Amino acid sequence: MSTPADSKVSDPYRLPKNIKPVHYSLLVRTDLDALEFQGRVAIELDVLEETSTVSLNVAKLDIDHVTLLWGENTTEIKEQHLDEDLERLTLKTGKPLSKGRAHLVISFRGPLGDQIKGKVSMTGYYRSQTEIDGKKMNYSLTQFAPTDTRKAFPCWDEPALKATFDIIMVSREGTVNLSNMPVAFEVPLSRISDQAGDSTEELALGLASLKMEGSEAGWKLTRFQTSPIMSTYLVAYANGPFEYVEDYSTSPLTGKVRPVRVYGTKDVIHQAKFALDVNTKCLSIYESVFDIEFPIPKLDVLVAHDFESGAMENWGLIVGRTTAYLIDEKSAITLKKRIAGVATHEVAHQWFGNITTMEWWDVLYLNEGFATLMGELVILDKLFPEWGCRMSFINDHLERALALDAQRSSHPIEVPCDDAKKLHMIFDALSYSKAGAVLRMLSEFVTEEKFLKGVSLYLKKHLYSNARTVDLWNGVSEATGQDVASIMHEWINNVGFPVLKVTETSDGITVRQERYLETGDVKEDENQTLWKVPLNILKVDKSGQSVVDRSILLTERESTYPVDTSKPYKLNAGTSGVYRVLYPPERVKLLGRQAADPNSPFAVTDRMGLISDVMVLAKSGLCRTSDGLALINELRGEAEYLVWQSIADRLRGVLEVWWEMTDEVRSNMQAFIQSLFVPLVEKYGYDSRESDTVDGRQLRTLAINEAANSETPTVVEELRSRFKALVERNDYSHILPDIQTSTFVCGVRSGGKEEWETAKKVFLNPPSPSMRRSALDAMTASKDPEIIEIALNFMMNELKAGDVTFFAMGLNRNRFARRRAYEFFKENFDTLDKRFEGSFAWPYVIKLTLNGFSTKDDLEDVQAFFETKDTTNYSMPVEQALDAIRSNVKWFNHSNDDLVAWLKQWAESQGTSK
Structure with a gap:
């Protein structure tokens, strides 16, 4: 566990606690022609105890000058040492600094990103590039999380060391400067004294530290409003030839109107309208849900051509990839869902992370798990109820989390990680998806209304400060009256999750929990955890109606519950629990028939979870792979897209492992897949219809993709002919949004060099970001x-x-x-x-x-x-x-013999065996 913020214990990876920053005045000059920047930062410090050393973070910067002031006097710096490995600058003073306020002023410079050829340079303050009207254009932007602010300016680069920021940017006229806060004023550099006001002296000192070549003509200065108190990793600024689209959000709490903008370069900005609409609408919804007003006077998004992550939640200036924010109005539903999910996720961070920030990166999930749950389920469902986001969360996040957490090399959600160079390893499915899924499980158990009330209490008690796990549990406990910390401890602090093994008795069912590993070889010392498991038992009452009991927690290794096993029942109703369920073999067969019944008591989410549990548990040897295939075979009459997505995902999992199977086995496997998906292709066709539902559009896309991947001749030929029009005539008209990727991939896979070169040409000069990604997949x-x-x-x-x-x-x-x-x-x-x-x-x-x-x-x-x-x-x-x-x-x-035998038997029953 990392050291708490107020601890005096020395940690080699953390800065000393004797000094903390209070305010930064940052001046940055950006030269997009020379691809370099220089700056000056004046940091107001609170000296908490007498000290002769000042330590802060610096990485990959040239330090030109350092001055340390105590009161009005300059303090002698006897020694200045930069530890490149720890990325730490240490100053030793001639006389000790006593408690009180001090000022540290540092002039610095550096390149806009690492200039080494082929080297990743999308951290710190770096440059991106695009082509506008046939001319290559540079622009600059920042990416500071988790610990790269130190590459842009010297700072105390830890999330708990919050401060306020005044940011001033000097740049060439004709460009646009952006930062976290709105612009206070902007003037040509030669006229700065006209509007600088009380800050003239400070500005003069800062500008004097910059090495201006030639005249000040052609340069301008932009000063931004003072920020709220915030962590360094959330600071952001950018400079370039940006344009924007704009809307306005009205606060439901105060009636205040805020501009909401999406910025980008001229070549892409026309595709930002959808993301703008989502940001504008969700901003006010978040205010209502949390009962906390958004504290920044504006919300901007900058869309960048070169950005490593999908997006970053900088306060008031979110930055994201073109593929994460830009979309054509006719794009596929799946792409719209992805764009909207990114947008709502990052806006969620404006509260989770930005207003209330994790104390250290070991509780990263307090940021990312919440943004995943709120942004990609709760709020997205309010914006687009027709998308079924509450159900798709299972395939999108729960399954992703369980897959990684079933490995011996998994880690707890709250994971010790003090070394900044290793932090990037914990930005994974556990910090995002498992954390989001565990929070969803808690929300279902205590009810979403009470859960969100507790979240609001948590945020309000830690406004503009830092928090740890116990603070969250205290908020939810206050709202629910339950000992949430006790319920959640094992889920957050222990690695893995349980599989619940069900045994049927004359009186009901006995449920036993064991740790699940996908290798199936759990050792005794790995099976010590007892989770508090919400069983969520679905039963059918005397009237034939489904009833779910959400009050039961399994807290022991094994317990027995009264259930009428002569009627349908199922654990983990709604698949909201972060665990798997193993039923007796005969019950699995019966569940399959009951799930396939048109009047099934099992909802879409139950059928999704059932498919996944049986197929995944087969991987560990707890049941047979053929049981999973037989279950899927029973469900071929399924009508819901999300259930079909679960089926497709599990079949892909089989193909992923049996990818070097014999021709006979491959032929039988392809025939089985075709028997499932080709009827759907025939039902939905290739072209969209006015009568299409959201579910129908997604099912068409999925069915065509699976049929093409299983080499269905008619589907392959149809997609090839559509791609051929692009190859021969540059005709995009037959490549429809819902089947765009399938068309590109199938065209290249079944073609030759000309088809590959066509995909490359589209990738390098795409009509839209989604077309670029489709071309990349095809290549x-x-x-x-x-x-x-x-x-x-x-x-x-x-x-x-x-x-x-x-x-x-x-x-x-x-x-x-x-x-x-x-x-x-x-x-x-x-x-x-x-x-x-x-x-x-x-x-x-x-x-x-x-x-x-x-x-x-x-x-x-x-x-x-x-x-x-x-x-x-x-x-x-x-x-x-x-x-x-x-x-x-x-x-x-x-499972090889079992799989081969089942496929052969199935093929013989269909008359397709070879």
Whole structure:
């Protein structure tokens, strides 16, 4: 556990607690032609105890001058030492500083991002580039989370060390400056004294520290309003040729009207209207739900061409990738859901993280778990109830969380991590999805109304301050009257989750909890945790109606409950619990028939959870893979998109492990998949209709994709012909939004070099961000070894760093490219490691490249390769990748005969066996 903010205990990775910043006056001059910046920061300090040392964070900056003032007098600095490994500047004074206020002034400069060729440079203050009217244009922006503010200016770069900020930007006229707060004033640099007011002397000192070449003509100064107290990682600023679209949000609490804008460059800004609408609407909804007004006078989003994460929640100036915010009005529903989910997630952070901030990164989930739950379920459901976000949360987040947490190399939601260089490893499915899912489970147990009331109390008690887990539990406990800390302790602080094993008795059911590992080899010392599990038992009453008992907590290893097993029943009703359920084999068959009944007592979410539980538990050997396939076979009459998505996800999981199956087995597997999805293609067709529902549109997209991937001749030929029009005539008219990616991928996969070059051309000059992503996916889909080699070299030498993750994912999905991509990864590992050093993307590139391997030889090869590497800064993703291979090997070994036999029997029953 990391050291609390008020502790006196020394921590080698944390700054001393003897001094804290109170206010920053930051002046930054940006030169987009020279691709460099320089600045001056004056930091007002509160000296808490007498000291002769001042330590703060600095990384990759050239320090020109340092002055330390006590009162009106300059304090002698006897020694100045920069520890590059700890990214810490330490100043030793001639005389001790006594308690009180001091001022530290530092002049600095640096490049706009790392200028080393091929090196990731999307952290700190860096530059992006686009082409406008045939001319390449640079612009600058920041990405500071978790610990990269120190790359832009010297600071106390820890979330608990909050301060207020005055930010001044000097830039070329004709560009736009943005920051967290609204502009206070902006004037040509030569006329600064006309409007500087009381700050003239301070500005003069700051401007004098800048090395202006030539005249001040052509430069301007922008001063922003003073910020609220905030953490350094939330500071943001940008400079460039930006345009914007605008709307206004009216506070339901005060009636105050705020401008809401999305900024971007001229080439993309026309695609920002949808994101603007979502931001505008959700801002007022959040105010109502939390009963706390948004404290910034405006809310901006900057859409960037080069941005490593999906988006970043900087207070008042969110920054995100083009693919995370830009969309064509006719885009597929799935893409709109993704854009809206990103937008609402980042606005949630304006409260969770920005107003109330985690004390240290070990409780990152207080930011990310809440933003996931609020942004991608609660608020998104209020904005778009027709999308079924409460149900899709299961596939989007719960399943993602359970998959990672079923590994031995998983970690608790609250995870000790003090070394700043390792923080990027914990920005994973556990901090986001498992945390969100556990909070959803709690909300369902105490009721959402009381849960949100408790959240509001938590936020109000920690406005503009920092918090830890106990503070959240106190708020929810106050609202519910329950001992929430006791209920949630194991879920937050222990690794893993339980599988509930159900045994039927004459009086009801006995439920036993054990830790679940996907390898199935849980050791005694790994099975000590007793979770407090909300059972959520669904029963059918005498009138035939479904009734859910949400009051029962399983707190012991094993307990018995009265249930009439002659009628349908199910644990984890609504699939809101973060656990899996193992039923007796005969009950699984019966559940399948009951789920397939048109009058089934089981809701969509129950059917989703049932499919997932049976198929995943088969992986660990707790049931048979054929049981899962038989369950899916029973559900072929299903009408709901989300259930079909669960089916598709689980079948892909099988194909991921059995990707090198024999021709006979592959033929039988493809025939089974085609028998499920081709009837849906025939029902929904390829073209949209006025009568389409949201569910119908998504089901059409899914069915065509699965039918194409299983090589259905009629579907492949239809998509090829649509892509052919683009190849031969540059005709996009047949590539419809709902089947855009399937068309691109199928066109390249079944084509040759001309098709690949067409996809590359679209990728480099796309009509829309979604088309760019579809083209990228297609560039990784070829079967041709020569084209695969071209794609790999393109990734290495031409692809921007922010796109490499998606490229690695696509190559790994392609069974014809997977092995070659892994060999290429090993051949170029040292170059890639250097290129992605300290990057959020690197752990994902590693895991994606190693995904799906399922033989003992593969396991030994990966182990041997990494034994020669220093994995200190990426040990977690390597071990998780190895765990995944181990579980794949075991699944294949214990289930291959079962899978092959079931598929053969099914094919013979259909007359399709070969």
